[in-house]
Amino acid sequence: MGYPYSHDLEVGTLLSRHFGNEKARTLEGWKELGGYATLPKALEMDPDAITEVVKNSGLRGRGGAGFPTGVKWSFMPKEPSGAHYLCCNADESEPGAFKDREILRWVPHLLIEGCLIAARAIRAEHVYIYVRGEFFPFSAILRDAVVEAYEDGYVGQNILGSGWNCDVTVHLGAGAYIAGEETGLMSSLMGGRAEPWIKPPFPAQSGAFGRPTTVNNVETLAAVPMILAEGADWYRQWGTEKSPGTKLWCCSGHLERPGTYELPLGVNLRDVIYEVCGGAPDGKKIKAVIPGGSSTAMLTAEELDCSGCYEGMAEAGSALGTASPIVMNEDTNIVQAMRRIAQFYAHESCGQCVQCREGTSWTAKILHRIEEGDGTVEDIDTLYHLCEQMTGRTICPLADSVVFPLLSSLDKFRDEYDALIKR
Amino acid sequence: MSDAANHITLTIDGVEVSVEAGTTLLQAAEHAGVVVPHYCYHPGIPSRPAQCRMCLVEIEGQPKLQPSCVFPAGDGMVVHTTSETAETARKSVIEFLLLNHPLDCPICDAAGQCMLQDYAFETGQLRSRYAEAKLVLGRDRVADDILYFGDRCIVCTRCVRFMEDLAGDNALVVAQRGHKAYIDTFPGKDLDHAFRGNIVDVCPVGALVHEDFVFKARAWDMDSSPGICPGCSTGCNVEINVKENQIVRTKPRLNPDVNSYWMCDHGRRILVMANRGVRAEAPMIRQGGELEPASWNEALSWVAEKLSDSSGVAVVSAGASNEALFYTRALLDRLGIQGGTFQVEQGEEVTLTGFPRLKLRADRAPNVRGAELHDFRLSEELPEVSDGATLVVLGDALSGAAADYGANAGFFLYIGSHLVPAARNATAILPAATVPETEGTFVNYEGRVQRFHRALRSPGVARPSWMFLSRLLEHLGGPSGVREIGDAFAVMATDTAGMHGLTWSGLGLRGELLSEAGQPAVAAE
Amino acid sequence: MTDTGDQVKKPLHPAAASSQAFQVADIRPTERLFDDPEGRDRLEKVLSRYPEKRAALLPMLGYAQERNGWVSDESMAEIAGALDLTPAYVRSVTTFYTMYNRHPVGRxxxxxxxxxxxxxxxxxxxxxxxxxxxxxxxxxxxxxxxxxxxxxxxxxxxxxxxxxxxxxxxxxxxxxxxxxxxxxxxx
The missing domain is CATH 3.40.30.10 (Glutaredoxin)
Structure with missing residues (x-):
C-alpha cells in the first residue's frame, strides 16, 4: 500500500508528507527535504520561549490522554540542579494504534529533531526513545538515523557548534503494554518491571532515575519542529480551538481501506470511516466502532456523526484516545470481540492493583463463558459490578481501559449478550 | 517540630483530629480511633506502593477514592472511611482477593490471625460469584525453614519489600505478572538472610509459614506472653506463643527503641530450644555420696547449714535475669566470695540494614550488661576450682564444661535449670525456672532494662532463682525472702547503681535506660 | 524489510547498543556472555548510556537472547553479577516481559x-x-x-x-x- 494514502478530504499532510519516501530515512535525504532546519533556531532560543510557542500552539499529547504538551513541559524545573531527561514514548501498544511506527520508519529524523527541540525546552541532557520491543524493523531505522545524526553533529556533544550537549538513546522494550503508561515506561527504562507508580511524585519532580523527566509520545514530538518553524498560529489553522492541529488516524477492522491517515482534528468520524476508509468491505453494514483504540467506549453506527477531536469524542460519550477507530461490521459477535479485548488487558495487567489483576481476568473469563453459551443472567449484573469497581480505583488506568468498551457494549449491545445467555 | 504551624486539623469519620503535617490519612485515622483496613501497607516497611487498594477512603471534594496509606492529610479535609462508596470498594477488593483463594482456612496456620479472613468476615460475603475454575499454584519453599502457599497469597509484596527495604537483600521477588504473579526466589538461591523469618510475620495471610510451625497450632489454642529474646545482647521484644506448655512460635513484638517490628531467626530458634534438655525438677542434696531429692525447705536449710564462709569461686550465666544475678551476688557477699565470672558465646554480627540499630549482636547472651552491673566479669575460661573450695554456679553456665568440672570442690552449689554433665558433681542442686518460665529483667547492650514475663509452667518444683535465693539468704540470717518479682526488683533497684528510681511497673513493656551511674565510662556502642 | 546486517560492518555505536534486534534466526550460542570481547563491548557501551547500572538490564537480557535464542537461568545470574543485582531480581524482571523466551524456541x-x-x-x-x-x-x-x-x-x-x-x-x-x-x- 502506498504512502501517503490518498483520500478525498482536503487536508494538509504535515507529519505524513514524506511517508513512503525512502529518501526521508537518511540524513542526507532528509536535509534535502528541508529537515533539521528548525533545530538551529531552537538552539538560539531561550528554552522557555520554545515552551511558550508549543503552549500557544495548543498541541496536546498524542498518546491518548491529550494533556497540553507545552503545559507539561512548563512543569519541569527552570533551574536544573542535576540531570533532566526526556523520554519519548514509542511503546505504541494500544490495540488499534499503529501510527508511531510510521513515524519511526519513514521520518526518523523528524522525530529526532523534535526530541532535541523538546529536550532543549525542558533542559534535558539525554533523550531516551523507548520503542516497544516487537518493533525491530522500525527501531532499526530509527537507531540508524540516530547514529547518523551523531556522526553529523546533530546529536551528542556541542550540537551544531552551540555548546549544548544532548544524547539520544534508542531503548527497546520487551513485551509489556503497560510500559506505555508514563510511569510504567520509566520503571521499565530503569531496568525494572514496567509497573506504574502512584503519583506524586510526578515525573517532572522525580521521574526517570529520580530526576525531573518529561514523557512525550512520538507523534507529539514529531509535531514540534514544524510548530516551532511556522509558529503557533500556523498550526492552529488545522483542528479545533481546543484540539488544534492534525492527527494520524489509524483505522483498522472491517474497512475497505484500513491504514494510517493524517487528518485534521475535528474531522467527522463518519467521514473518516466512510469517506477516507471506504466503509466496510463487501457492502456490509457497520455495527460498531471503537473510536480511539481498544480502551475507548464503543459507538454504534448511528453515533458516528461526532467531531474527531478530544472534546468532540468526549461529548459523544467516548474518547479520542489515539484516534484509532476499530470498525466492526454487522457480522461481528460483539461479545466475542469484547472477550478478545478483555483478554488483552488481562494479559497485560501488571498485577499490582487488586481490582485490575483479578478484575481483568475475571471479566475475560465471564465473557468467554457467555460466548460459549454458558452465561447466566447474573453474569450481566456481575459485569456491571466489575465495571463499577474497576473504574477509578487503581494506580493507572489499565483497569478503566476494559471498562470503557465493556460498559458501552453492555449498554448498547445488550441484546447480543441476552441472545447468547438465553440460547 | 510540634509548633502549631506544623499541625493540621481534619475530620475523619466525624472525629476532628490534629496531626503533624506530612501525616498520611491512614495514620491520622489512627488518631481518630479508626483503623483503615490495609494489606500492602506495613508501618515498618518504608516503601508504600499503594497497590492493594484496600485502604481507599473517600475525601470530600476528591472525585476518586484515594489510598489512605500514602495520601497526605490536609488541613480542613473531611474524610470518610466507611462511606458507602468506600465500603463497597473494600468489599469488592475482598471479593477479588477471594476469587482464586482456596478457602482452606480449616487447615491454614494463619486462620484466626488472618487479615483476609477478618475482613471477609467483617464484610459478610458468604457466597462467591466466581463461577470459573480457580488457579492452582501449590506449595513452594522459599527458605530451608519457610514454605510459600501460593494459592493463599494476595501479592501484597510485604515480604518482597521487607527483604529489599529492611534486609537489603533482594532475594525474594514477584515473578510473572498480572493474575499469574506469585512470589519466588531464584532457582537454587533460597533465602538465607539472618532476618528472613520476618517475612512470615509481615504476611497478612497464610501464604508464608515457618515449616516448623505448619499444622502445629491454631491461633486460638495458643497463649501469648511478652518476652525478651535471649539470643543476643540486643534484647528484642518478643511475643511467645505457647500451646500445651510448649513454645511453638516466637514473634517480634513492637518496640520502636529496640527492634521495631523485627527479630532475627537465631532468636526465634533459641527460644523454642529453651524447652529442650534434661531438666532439674526438684532440689537435690548430696547425702552418702549420692544426690538425693529433697523438699525445698529441707534443701534450703541443708544448704544454709553446710555452706560456710570460705574462699571460693562463682560462675554465672549472662542469660540469667538481673534479679537472679542480684541475689547470687548477695549470697556470694554473705559467703565472702569475691568476683565471679561469666562466659559469652560469640557469633557473627548481622545488621538489619533498613533498621540498623537492630543487630544480631556478637554477644549471644541477653544480659551481659546485667552481669557486669552486678560485678561479674567476662572471662573466656571457666575459673579453676581449687581442691576443697566452694563453687557457686548460677544458670546454664556449665553447658560447655568438662564432665568432671567442680568434682574437686568442697561445696558445689548448682543453681540451674538443666542437668548438664558437670551439674552432677554438685553438692546441692537448686532447680531454677528457665527465663520463659519466670519473670525478670535483662539489661541490653545499650543499658536498657527490659521486663520479660512468664510464658511457661516450670517442670516439677523448679522455681525462679531470685525467689529461692532470697529465702536461702533468709536462712542465712538475711531479711525475709521475696515472693513477688516487683519486690525482688525493688530490692535490687535500691542496691544497684544505675537502677535507682526504676520500678517494675514503671518499666512497662518498652523498658527504660539505666541512669548514667549504671552506664560504663565508654558507651557500649 | 530492513537489513539489520549493516550494523555488523562498523563498530557498534553506543547510542545503538540498547536497540539491537534480540529475536533473530542466527543465534550464536555462548555459555558465558561476558567472557568474550563482543559481550564485554556490548555491556560497556550499554552501561555508558545510563546513569544507573540497573538500566542496562533489559538491553543485556536482550543480548542474552540475541546470542542464545533464549534467556537461561545461567544468563540471568551472569547478568545479575555484571549489574550488581540479585539473580532473583533479574528473574522478576525477565518474567514480567513476554518477549524473553524462558525456554529455547525454534529457529x-x-x-x-x-x-x-x-x-x-x-x-x-x-x-x-x-x-x-x-x-x-x-x-x-x-x-x-x-x-x-x-x-x-x-x-x-x-x-x-x-x-x-x-x-x-x-x-x-x-x-x-x-x-x-x-x-x-x-x-
Whole structure:
C-alpha cells in the first residue's frame, strides 16, 4: 500500500508528507527535504520561549490522554540542579494504534529533531526513545538515523557548534503494554518491571532515575519542529480551538481501506470511516466502532456523526484516545470481540492493583463463558459490578481501559449478550 | 517540630483530629480511633506502593477514592472511611482477593490471625460469584525453614519489600505478572538472610509459614506472653506463643527503641530450644555420696547449714535475669566470695540494614550488661576450682564444661535449670525456672532494662532463682525472702547503681535506660 | 524489510547498543556472555548510556537472547553479577516481559497477532494454519527445529491484519492462504 494514502478530504499532510519516501530515512535525504532546519533556531532560543510557542500552539499529547504538551513541559524545573531527561514514548501498544511506527520508519529524523527541540525546552541532557520491543524493523531505522545524526553533529556533544550537549538513546522494550503508561515506561527504562507508580511524585519532580523527566509520545514530538518553524498560529489553522492541529488516524477492522491517515482534528468520524476508509468491505453494514483504540467506549453506527477531536469524542460519550477507530461490521459477535479485548488487558495487567489483576481476568473469563453459551443472567449484573469497581480505583488506568468498551457494549449491545445467555 | 504551624486539623469519620503535617490519612485515622483496613501497607516497611487498594477512603471534594496509606492529610479535609462508596470498594477488593483463594482456612496456620479472613468476615460475603475454575499454584519453599502457599497469597509484596527495604537483600521477588504473579526466589538461591523469618510475620495471610510451625497450632489454642529474646545482647521484644506448655512460635513484638517490628531467626530458634534438655525438677542434696531429692525447705536449710564462709569461686550465666544475678551476688557477699565470672558465646554480627540499630549482636547472651552491673566479669575460661573450695554456679553456665568440672570442690552449689554433665558433681542442686518460665529483667547492650514475663509452667518444683535465693539468704540470717518479682526488683533497684528510681511497673513493656551511674565510662556502642 | 546486517560492518555505536534486534534466526550460542570481547563491548557501551547500572538490564537480557535464542537461568545470574543485582531480581524482571523466551524456541519464532483488529480479520485461522503447516502445537518446537508458533497480543500493525511477526520481521495482511509461502521464504 502506498504512502501517503490518498483520500478525498482536503487536508494538509504535515507529519505524513514524506511517508513512503525512502529518501526521508537518511540524513542526507532528509536535509534535502528541508529537515533539521528548525533545530538551529531552537538552539538560539531561550528554552522557555520554545515552551511558550508549543503552549500557544495548543498541541496536546498524542498518546491518548491529550494533556497540553507545552503545559507539561512548563512543569519541569527552570533551574536544573542535576540531570533532566526526556523520554519519548514509542511503546505504541494500544490495540488499534499503529501510527508511531510510521513515524519511526519513514521520518526518523523528524522525530529526532523534535526530541532535541523538546529536550532543549525542558533542559534535558539525554533523550531516551523507548520503542516497544516487537518493533525491530522500525527501531532499526530509527537507531540508524540516530547514529547518523551523531556522526553529523546533530546529536551528542556541542550540537551544531552551540555548546549544548544532548544524547539520544534508542531503548527497546520487551513485551509489556503497560510500559506505555508514563510511569510504567520509566520503571521499565530503569531496568525494572514496567509497573506504574502512584503519583506524586510526578515525573517532572522525580521521574526517570529520580530526576525531573518529561514523557512525550512520538507523534507529539514529531509535531514540534514544524510548530516551532511556522509558529503557533500556523498550526492552529488545522483542528479545533481546543484540539488544534492534525492527527494520524489509524483505522483498522472491517474497512475497505484500513491504514494510517493524517487528518485534521475535528474531522467527522463518519467521514473518516466512510469517506477516507471506504466503509466496510463487501457492502456490509457497520455495527460498531471503537473510536480511539481498544480502551475507548464503543459507538454504534448511528453515533458516528461526532467531531474527531478530544472534546468532540468526549461529548459523544467516548474518547479520542489515539484516534484509532476499530470498525466492526454487522457480522461481528460483539461479545466475542469484547472477550478478545478483555483478554488483552488481562494479559497485560501488571498485577499490582487488586481490582485490575483479578478484575481483568475475571471479566475475560465471564465473557468467554457467555460466548460459549454458558452465561447466566447474573453474569450481566456481575459485569456491571466489575465495571463499577474497576473504574477509578487503581494506580493507572489499565483497569478503566476494559471498562470503557465493556460498559458501552453492555449498554448498547445488550441484546447480543441476552441472545447468547438465553440460547 | 510540634509548633502549631506544623499541625493540621481534619475530620475523619466525624472525629476532628490534629496531626503533624506530612501525616498520611491512614495514620491520622489512627488518631481518630479508626483503623483503615490495609494489606500492602506495613508501618515498618518504608516503601508504600499503594497497590492493594484496600485502604481507599473517600475525601470530600476528591472525585476518586484515594489510598489512605500514602495520601497526605490536609488541613480542613473531611474524610470518610466507611462511606458507602468506600465500603463497597473494600468489599469488592475482598471479593477479588477471594476469587482464586482456596478457602482452606480449616487447615491454614494463619486462620484466626488472618487479615483476609477478618475482613471477609467483617464484610459478610458468604457466597462467591466466581463461577470459573480457580488457579492452582501449590506449595513452594522459599527458605530451608519457610514454605510459600501460593494459592493463599494476595501479592501484597510485604515480604518482597521487607527483604529489599529492611534486609537489603533482594532475594525474594514477584515473578510473572498480572493474575499469574506469585512470589519466588531464584532457582537454587533460597533465602538465607539472618532476618528472613520476618517475612512470615509481615504476611497478612497464610501464604508464608515457618515449616516448623505448619499444622502445629491454631491461633486460638495458643497463649501469648511478652518476652525478651535471649539470643543476643540486643534484647528484642518478643511475643511467645505457647500451646500445651510448649513454645511453638516466637514473634517480634513492637518496640520502636529496640527492634521495631523485627527479630532475627537465631532468636526465634533459641527460644523454642529453651524447652529442650534434661531438666532439674526438684532440689537435690548430696547425702552418702549420692544426690538425693529433697523438699525445698529441707534443701534450703541443708544448704544454709553446710555452706560456710570460705574462699571460693562463682560462675554465672549472662542469660540469667538481673534479679537472679542480684541475689547470687548477695549470697556470694554473705559467703565472702569475691568476683565471679561469666562466659559469652560469640557469633557473627548481622545488621538489619533498613533498621540498623537492630543487630544480631556478637554477644549471644541477653544480659551481659546485667552481669557486669552486678560485678561479674567476662572471662573466656571457666575459673579453676581449687581442691576443697566452694563453687557457686548460677544458670546454664556449665553447658560447655568438662564432665568432671567442680568434682574437686568442697561445696558445689548448682543453681540451674538443666542437668548438664558437670551439674552432677554438685553438692546441692537448686532447680531454677528457665527465663520463659519466670519473670525478670535483662539489661541490653545499650543499658536498657527490659521486663520479660512468664510464658511457661516450670517442670516439677523448679522455681525462679531470685525467689529461692532470697529465702536461702533468709536462712542465712538475711531479711525475709521475696515472693513477688516487683519486690525482688525493688530490692535490687535500691542496691544497684544505675537502677535507682526504676520500678517494675514503671518499666512497662518498652523498658527504660539505666541512669548514667549504671552506664560504663565508654558507651557500649 | 530492513537489513539489520549493516550494523555488523562498523563498530557498534553506543547510542545503538540498547536497540539491537534480540529475536533473530542466527543465534550464536555462548555459555558465558561476558567472557568474550563482543559481550564485554556490548555491556560497556550499554552501561555508558545510563546513569544507573540497573538500566542496562533489559538491553543485556536482550543480548542474552540475541546470542542464545533464549534467556537461561545461567544468563540471568551472569547478568545479575555484571549489574550488581540479585539473580532473583533479574528473574522478576525477565518474567514480567513476554518477549524473553524462558525456554529455547525454534529457529523461527512465529507470532501471530490475534488481538482485536487481527481477530476481526482472520487471525485465528492464520494461527491454526501456521500450526498445521508446521505440525506443531502452540509453543513447541517443530521436529526439524525450525519453527515455534505462538499467539501474540497486539503487534501494532492493526491496519494490516492479520499481522505476523517472525523473529525480527513483520509479515502483514497475512491470510491463511499465504501461510505456506511465508514458511517457504524462511530458511
Amino acid at each position: 523461527h519464532l512465529i507470532q501471530v497477532c490475534t488481538c482485536i483488529s487481527c481477530h476481526l480479520d482472520e487471525a485465528d485461522e492464520v494461527f491454526e494454519r501456521f500450526l498445521s503447516e508446521t505440525g506443531t502445537r502452540a509453543g513447541e518446537i517443530s521436529e526439524d527445529g525450525r519453527y515455534t508458533v505462538i499467539e501474540a497480543e497486539c503487534l501494532g500493525a492493526c491496519g494490516f491484519a492479520t499481522a505476523v511477526q517472525v523473529n525480527d520481521r513483520y509479515f502483514e495482511n497475512v491470510t491463511p492462504e499465504k501461510v505456506p509461502a511465508i514458511l517457504d521464504e524462511l530458511d
